[in-house]
Amino acid sequence: MESNSYNDATPKSRLGGASHHAIINLVSRLRQGDTRALARAISLVENDAPVAPVLLSACFPSTGRALRIGITGAPGAGKSTLVDRLARVFHGTPELPQNNKTVGVIAVDPTSPFTGGALLGDRIRFQNYHGDPGFYARSMATRGSLGGLALSTADVALVLEASGKDVILIETVGVGQDEIEIARLADITLVVLVPGMGDDVQSLKAGVMEIADIFVVNKSDREGADRVEQEVRALQSLASDHPAHTPPVVRTTATTGDGIETLATAIDQMQQWLLQENRLSKRRAQHWQRRLDAMLRTELMRRARQNGFDANVLQFHAARIASGQQDPWQLVAQLTEKVFSGNST
Ligand SMILES: Nc1nc2c(ncn2[C@@H]2O[C@H](COP(=O)(O)OP(=O)(O)O)[C@@H](O)[C@H]2O)c(=O)[nH]1
Ligand SMILES: [Mg+2]
Numbered sequence: 001m002e003s004n005s006y007n008d009a010t011p012k013s014r015l016g017g018a019s020h021h022a023i024i025n026l027v028s029r030l031r032q033g034d035t036r037a038l039a040r041a042i043s044l045v046e047n048d049a050p051v052a053p054v055l056l057s058a059c060f061p062s063t064g065r066a067l068r069i070g071i072t073g074a075p076g077a078g079k080s081t082l083v084d085r086l087a088r089v090f091h092g093t094p095e096l097p098q099n100n101k102t103v104g105v106i107a108v109d110p111t112s113p114f115t116g117g118a119l120l121g122d123r124i125r126f127q128n129y130h131g132d133p134g135f136y137a138r139s140m141a142t143r144g145s146l147g148g149l150a151l152s153t154a155d156v157a158l159v160l161e162a163s164g165k166d167v168i169l170i171e172t173v174g175v176g177q178d179e180i181e182i183a184r185l186a187d188i189t190l191v192v193l194v195p196g197m198g199d200d201v202q203s204l205k206a207g208v209m210e211i212a213d214i215f216v217v218n219k220s221d222r223e224g225a226d227r228v229e230q231e232v233r234a235l236q237s238l239a240s241d242h243p244a245h246t247p248p249v250v251r252t253t254a255t256t257g258d259g260i261e262t263l264a265t266a267i268d269q270m271q272q273w274l275l276q277e278n279r280l281s282k283r284r285a286q287h288w289q290r291r292l293d294a295m296l297r298t299e300l301m302r303r304a305r306q307n308g309f310d311a312n313v314l315q316f317h318a319a320r321i322a323s324g325q326q327d328p329w330q331l332v333a334q335l336t337e338k339v340f341s342g343n344s345t
Contacts, residue, residue, distance in 0.1 A: 023051050027058040030163045033133040038163045042138055045155045056155055059162035064284075066104075066161045067271060068168045070183040072208065073192030078218040079171045080107065081254035082192065082263075089264045090167045091135055104165035105137035108153055108172045108182055136160065150181035151294050157185060183211045184287060187280060188270050190263075192216045193232065195224030209235065212247045214266050220251040220259065245273060303339045 029037035041059075045052050069086070071079050083105055091103040140153060153170065160168055172182045183189045191212035217228045229249050236246055248266050252259035274280040320326040
């Protein structure tokens with residue numbers, strides 16, 4: 001799971017054989033709309049290649065303008081279908097250009113990395129955009145490595161932003177902490193519910209409820225949409241976490257497109273709200289605070305591994321600790337000292 005290349009600290013291997021110049025060149029191509037360069041850069045970042053930090057820093061100055069929208073919900077709730085509809089609203093289609101915004105999509109579904117219906121579905125749904133530089137969709141295939149899924153999704157989003165996309169849609173399966181972290185990358189988070197979950201709304205993870213800016217009741221063509229809506233409203237009236245903003249509940253039928261315009265309007269209103277009183281900046285600063293923390297932890301662990309704190313060494317020490325020959329607290333203090341002094345002997 002972890003990248004072993006981190007163990008080798010020579011400058012060449014840190015760049016994975018690619019020169020600094022080649023990476024800068026790659027970034028300048030992706031910024032100009034070269035889709036192949038974009039795909040390559042995303043792969044490097046997603047695989048946690050040693051060049052990733054150089055690449056990301058080269059991308060960073062071209063970011064910050066895109067609107068990032070997270071779409072989270074249970075498997076099969078219709079997230080991908082919604083993402084497809086939203087992409088059409090933002091980007092338009094060749095027949096119906098509409099807003100003409102450029103759109104990037106990241107689909108994160110760790111439960112079905114390669115063979116999942118979602119990925120196949122995405123390919124089919126998005127194929128009419130092939131060759132259009134204003135649209136790019138990518139499924140995250142891995143769990144991410146050293147820094148975890150949330151961090152690698154954040155990095156992929158950054159690269160997509162640098163390619164000049166106006167809107168970035170991030171689809172995640174809203175189950176665990178990882179997914180909540182991913183949703184927190186977004187400026188605006190949609191939580192997708194479906195009829196039939198009825199009382200289950202109450203069992204939704206507290207974290208998922210907290211991150212919702214907009215509730216979408218999808219599959220509203222099915223019976224029970226009003227029930228789900230009532231459940232959400234009931235929960236909202238109990239919770240006072242959102243004094244300034246009560247997330248609206250929007251009903252959709254993603255398969256037919258019913259309610260999508262209403263949803264797009266709700267997103268637009270949310271964006272307007274965020275632009276008032278510096279709310280968006282504050283939200284992004286909070287995001288960066290969490291991300292910095294994660295980046296720092298990743299880098300410290302990388303340095304620790306470089307300094308000999310790899311799996312074998314760990315195993316060796318663990319055996320000694322277990323048999324009482326070594327004190328783990330002293331060991332950790334010594335190893336940390338070693339990392340900070342940069343002494344890798
Ligand atoms: N009846 C109905 N089916 C839907 C709706 N939205 C999506 N679906 C179907 O639900 C299934 C799962 O959709 P998908 O978008 O892949 O869900 P995801 O796993 O949340 O991404 C597919 O067969 C969709 O066609 C809807 O509004 N109504
Ligand atoms: Mg999906």
